[in-house]
Amino acid sequence: LPSYHISTKLVPAVASSRSLSRRMSCSQRRYSLQPIRERRIPNQYLGQPRPFTHPHLLRPGEVTPRLFQVEYALHRHKLISLIYKEAQGKSGTDHTVVLLSNPTYYMSNEIPYTFHQDNNFLYLCEFQEPDSILVLQSLPGKQLPAHKAMLYVPQRDPSQELWDGPRSGTDEATALTGGDEAYTLEEFQHVGPKLKAETRTRWYDWMRPQLAEVKARSKNKVRAVQQLVQHLRLIKPPARITGKLTSQAFIETMFASKAPVEEGFLYAKFEFECRARGADVLAYPPVVAGGNGSNTLNYVKNNQRIEDGEMVLLDGGCESSCYVRDITRTWPVNGRFTAPQAELYEAVAEVQRDFLTLCSPGTSLDNVYSMLLTLIGQKLKELGIMKNIKENNAFKAARKYCPHHVGHYLGMEVHSTPDMPCSLPLQPGMVITVEPGIYILEDDKDDPEKFRGLGVRIEDDVVVTEDSPLILSADCPKEMNDIEQICSRTSLVLRCKERSWLHMSMHFC
Numbered sequence: 107l108p109s110y111h112i113s114t115k116l117v118p119a120v121a122s123s124r125s126l127s128r129r130m131s132c133s134q135r136r137y138s139l140q141p142i143r144e145r146r147i148p149n150q151y152l153g154q155p156r157p158f159t160h161p162h163l164l165r166p167g168e169v170t171p172r173l174f175q176v177e178y179a180l181h182r183h184k185l186i187s188l189i190y191k192e193a194q195g196k197s198g199t200d201h202t203v204v205l206l207s208n209p210t211y212y213m214s215n216e217i218p219y220t221f222h223q224d225n226n227f228l229y230l231c232e233f234q235e236p237d238s239i240l241v242l243q244s245l246p247g248k249q250l251p252a253h254k255a256m257l258y259v260p261q262r263d264p265s266q267e268l269w270d271g272p273r274s275g276t277d278e279a280t281a282l283t284g285g286d287e288a289y290t291l292e293e294f295q296h297v298g299p300k301l302k303a304e305t306r307t308r309w310y311d312w313m314r315p316q317l318a319e320v321k322a323r324s325k326n327k328v329r330a331v332q333q334l335v336q337h338l339r340l341i342k343p344p345a346r347i348t349g350k351l352t353s354q355a356f357i358e359t360m361f362a363s364k365a366p367v368e369e370g371f372l373y374a375k376f377e378f379e380c381r382a383r384g385a386d387v388l389a390y391p392p393v394v395a396g397g398n399g400s401n402t403l404n405y406v407k408n409n410q411r412i413e414d415g416e417m418v419l420l421d422g423g424c425e426s427s428c429y430v431r432d433i434t435r436t437w438p439v440n441g442r443f444t445a446p447q448a449e450l451y452e453a454v455a456e457v458q459r460d461f462l463t464l465c466s467p468g469t470s471l472d473n474v475y476s477m478l479l480t481l482i483g484q485k486l487k488e489l490g491i492m493k494n495i496k497e498n499n500a501f502k503a504a505r506k507y508c509p510h511h512v513g514h515y516l517g518m519e520v521h522s523t524p525d526m527p528c529s530l531p532l533q534p535g536m537v538i539t540v541e542p543g544i545y546i547l548e549d550d551k552d553d554p555e556k557f558r559g560l561g562v563r564i565e566d567d568v569v570v571t572e573d574s575p576l577i578l579s580a581d582c583p584k585e586m587n588d589i590e591q592i593c594s595r596t597s598l599v600l601r602c603k604e605r606s607w608l609h610m611s612m613h614f615c
Contacts, residue, residue: 152272175284185230200307204308208227256285257276260290333526342517350581352433353579372418390422401546431578436563453562471538483495537578540565566579
C-alpha cells in the first residue's frame with residue numbers, strides 16, 4: 107500500500123529557512139504572526155474543493171464552508187501558545203511540531219477506501235491530500251508563539267494524477283492553506299540531520315506508527331502533541347455549530363417506515379436522505395436495530411426483518427464540512443407504540459429531559475453519568491423492574507440496564523477528542539451528546555415479561571452555552587405523539603411554525 111515510504115527516515119525537526127532556501131526549491135512567503143494576510147486561492151483544479159471549482163460548496167475566500175485561512179492560522183497560533191505554556195521554564199524556546207496526514211487505505215488490491223484526513227492534521231491546516239506532513243517550527247531569536255508553518259506534500263505527477271486526480275503541489279499548497287513554506291514530500295528526509303541539533307524539543311503524535319520509531323531512538327526531548335490539539339478542538343467555532351441535516355434525514359426515514367420492513371431498507375433510506383441533502387459521508391456505520399437487536403449496543407449488521415409490533419432503534423449521523431452529528435431515535439415501525447413500549451420509552455424520555463438541563467458550564471459528563479444511573483434506577487423500580495433491589499444498590503444495579511456512558515464529546519469525529527477525560531468541567535462552546543437508554547434482554551427471566559426484548563435509547567447533540575443548552579438536534583422529533591403522526595402518515599406538516607420542522611411530504615424541502 108502506498109504510505110509514508112520515508113517513515114523510517116522521519117527526523118525530529120526541520121532545517122532553518124536560510125539553509126533550506128539554499129538547498130531546496132520551495133514555495134515561500136514572508137513569515138508572519140497573527141493575524142495573517144489572506145491569500146488568493148488559485149482558480150484551477152487542485153487536490154480539494156476551491157471556490158472556483160466548487161462554487162456550490164464554497165464562497166470566495168473560504169477554505170472550507172464558512173471558514174477562511176485566518177481561522178486555521180489561529181488554530182496553529184493557539185497550539186504554539188499552548189506549547190509555550192506547557193514548556194515554559196522547562197525546555198527552552200526551540201520547538202518543532204510534526205503532524206502527519208493519513209495515507210490512502212485500500213479495501214482490496216488497487217481499490218481505495220474514500221480518503222478521510224487525520225482530524226488533528228485537518229484542524230491545523232485543512233489540507234485534504236494524503237501522504238503529507240505539517241511542520242510548525244519556532245523562529246530563532248523570537249519569542250513563542252512566533253513560528254513558521256511548513257507543508258511537505260506529494261509533488262505534481264501527471265501520470266499519477268491521470269488516475270487519482272489533481273494534486274496541489276508545492277506551488278499551490280501555501281496559497282490554499284496560508285502556510286509559510288511548501289516542499290515536496292521527498293525533501294523531508296533531507297531536513298532532519300541539520301535540525302537534529304537545532305531543536306531542543308520535538309512534538310509528535312507518537313501513537314502514529316511512523317513516528318513511534320522516532321521517539322524510541324531520539325536523544326532529544328520528545329513530547330506528545332495530540333492531547334494539546336484535542337484540547338483546542340474541544341471548543342467549537344460558531345461557524346461549525348449546525349445540525350438540521352441529520353434531523354431531516356431521521357424524519358424522512360421515520361416517514362418511510364412500515365411493517366414489516368428490513369433493517370437494510372431503513373439503513374439505505376437514512377443514508378440516501380443524508381447524502382441527498384449535502385452530507386459528505388455518514389459519520390459512522392449506523393445502528394439500525396429492530397426488536398431485540400436494539401439491546402446490542404453496537405449492532406451494525408442491519409440485516410434482520412422488523413416485524414409488525416416491533417420497534418427500531420436507529421443511531422446515525424452524517425459528516426458535513428468536516429464535522430459530524432450523532433442522533434438516536436427509537437420508534438415503532440407500524441406507527442403505534444404498544445403500552446409496554448410506551449411505558450419504557452417515556453421513562454427514557456423523562457430521564458433525558460432532566461439531564462439535558464444539566465449540561466451547563468462547570469459540571470462534567472462523569473457527574474451527569476452518576477446522576478443518570480441514580481435516576482434510571484428510580485425509573486426502573488417504578489416500572490416494576492429491579493423491584494427487589496435495595497435503595498443503596500439501585501445505582502450499581504442500573505448499570506445492567508444502561509451499561510454505557512451518558513454521552514461523549516462530539517466534533518470532527520463521532521467520539522471526538524478521545525484523549526480528553528469525561529471528568530473535564532464543561533465549557534461554553536463544547537459539543538456533547540446526551541444519550542440515556544434502557545435495555546432489557548428478551549431472555550432475562552428476572553424482568554417483567556412485557557418488557558423483555560425492548561431497548562430504547564434517545565440521543566441528542568448539545569452545545570454548552572453560558573445560558574441554557576442549545577440542542578442541535580431539536581428538529582428531530584422524539585415525543586411519542588409526534589413520532590406516531592410521522593410514522594402513520596396522518597399529518598404532512600407537524601408544527602412547522604413552532605418547531606421549524608420540515609414538511610412531511612415525499613419531496614425534499
